[in-house]
Amino acid sequence: MEKILLPDIKNLHQIDVYIQNGGYEAVKKAYKRTPDEVIDEVKRSGLRGRGGAAFLTGLKWSFMPKNTDKPKYLCVNGDESEPGSFKDRQIFEFNPHALIEGITIACYAIQAKAAYVYIRGEYHNWIQMLQKALDDAYARGFVGEKMPETLGGSFSCNIYIHKGAGAYVCGEESSLMNSIEGKRGYPRVKPPFPAQFGLWGCPTTINNVETISNVPTIINKGWEWFSKIGEPRHPGTLLFGVSGHVNKPGVYELPSGVLLTDLIYKYAGGVPGNKKIKCVIPGGSSMPPLRGDQLEGVKMDAESLKAAGSAIGTGGVMVMDEDTDLVRVLARIAKFYKHESCGQCTPCREGTGWMLKTLNRIARGEGTSSDLDLLTDVAKNIEGNTICALGDAAAWPVKFFIQRFREEFEKAVKPEVSIPVANKIHSMRNTAVPLAEIKK
């Protein structure tokens, strides 16, 4: 199988090696066509976003207004802060010029004069790697003022790296724009959508690092070639980051639609000690978990995973063996979302705190069976009722862990004892305590 993003070419991160292997030819090809023709090529290829929502990339580009006096922007999302996701990192390290070339093509397609690559602040090393590649590309005239001389045509654009400082929510596209503007990373209410009112109020497109890195190959080899890789409804290769209880954790580039069991056993080397799998989260910590007995036949692409009751997310596959304590796993996940909630919406701010408290109580062995229903209730009240999808990301794990691993959670709590009515009212006051507490 041919790899698009992480081919087995030594030192591909060096600009000379990239050029020797056909690098910066796609952008020349693209600049001989009209921007609309480039958008059309990407549309037809069927490329879908790799940042979580799997939205059609060409379609997204076509939302950018044509007649506007305002500058337009491209934001490339390399925030990559969801636990279990570590794939864009590989592109910064092993194929940064594919990203840079992809940006120059995307900027041309949407006619943006500037692109910001947002990279999480924790990625010190990888920021330096991309900066080095970017400096080299500038020096050779593949980016910046000298582009018309080097690449033909009259288009030029600038690429800047914007470094984050530790905030998961900044991966959400509107929060990311606020963060670039130098504001607190609060997500914005939508509409207006970024194509109308984005960075500094100007038309903006936001795409994931992996999404953009596919673009040079699509231009080079054509939409048809790309559309035939993997699952037709979600074509191309995907970067799968496999972690947890596997013998060979790492990032694997494979055609979409690869079997989840192949990914775990054939590529990631199976489970240490040949233990059974209890649980797999297939797309990063916010995606619904699957039980060990639900994995057979599940294919790794957006549509197949949806049908299997989960989602592709960022392709971060977390494997947990039979000895894993899922109550504590869920408490960990809940802690993350509680910490990273920006606090703008009441259901997310209060709900994440409430879920964490309840889960910690259960983990300490002090939970009762009504806590499980309470958790499910709180999760349902967050879902769909918030400004950004972090709320859903916090609710889904709670809802689906409890639904799919009910037995394990039941075992962790004490059964509700039936008590006389008067005492029941008293006990309800007790359960009201956390409510009052979280109002603080």
Added chain:
Amino acid sequence: MLTEEEKHEIEEEFKLYPYKSAAAIEALKVVQKHRRWVSDESIKDIAQLLGITPDELDSVATFYNLIYRKPVGRNVIHICNSVSCWVMGYESVLKHLIDHLGITYGQTSSDGRFTLLPVQCLGTCDHAPALMINGDLYRDLTPDIINSILEKYQ
């Protein structure tokens, strides 16, 4: 007062953006690089340079995990406490650190050498558990290799 060097480094960042205020995070990082943390006074000085109010800048500074608004030790340990690291043995690494340094989350050792802070995932789940000291990443940790890592930071 910002030093000339700090001012210069911050002004370099202005070149990336149409508006100075966009350099807020980098400006905070510049000052933090030189002074280890960002004091109220620094907030005022940086805000003035960026053309925003100190309150606006403070709301940015407190939003991000990697900006320290309180004094920290000479070296800051960020240990990843999210789910992948937890599954792979984070607790034994944390316990070792706590026992060895005699401090827990949010504290600085009495000799001012280390501050211990949690971090929400370092994006290196394939090499869990992981921690970062002053930006240097350490992966595939076990309790027995921690001391030799700490040795490098005085």
